[in-house]
Amino acid sequence: MKLKLSKDEPILRHAENGFTMIELAVVVIIITIIFATSALSYSAISKGMSLSGAKSQVEEALNRAKTSAREENVKYMVVFYPSSGSSNPNTYELLHNVAVANPTDLMSLTWTMTPVYVSVGETATQVGGHWYIKVPNGVRITGSQITVIFSPSGSTISATWQPDFDPNGEATINLNSGSAIGSVSVDAQGNINRK
16 A cells, blocks of 8 residues: 555555455345335235225226116116135126016016126126126135115115125125225115225
């Protein structure tokens, strides 16, 4: 090492230019920590966005049934199939009450619940004349199968559901994506709430 005390010349501490192995190792460790943290954050954000999308989709399906029941003055039903114990897991279907003429007595009508076609952009599978609409990938409908029925009565709407065991007086569709949990509920007056 060469030291000079003159104001005009710099003090040299290293005879060579460059980085030491320790300095490079520290930089690599810092970059690895930043990358790992961002990857974990992206995964959590992605699951949260999928869950939010599923809650919006379920809320929209319930609103569609409620509005259509009021406009057409017929019952509408939305059936949610959970991830376990169902032949069409993590799906739902929309049905409405339709009058069908009796072939033996043309003056009488029979009311039956029939499937409603899917909207543009919905991912659905058709099985046996029913349209099963999927919730976003990675999101599961949990709990038991829930059927929500919207019944018009003049200018008001009421909602009932099966099974009818909820102590809060509402039907709750539970959703989860990894550790993220959410739900959409419907009360007896047809009010829909995301949680």
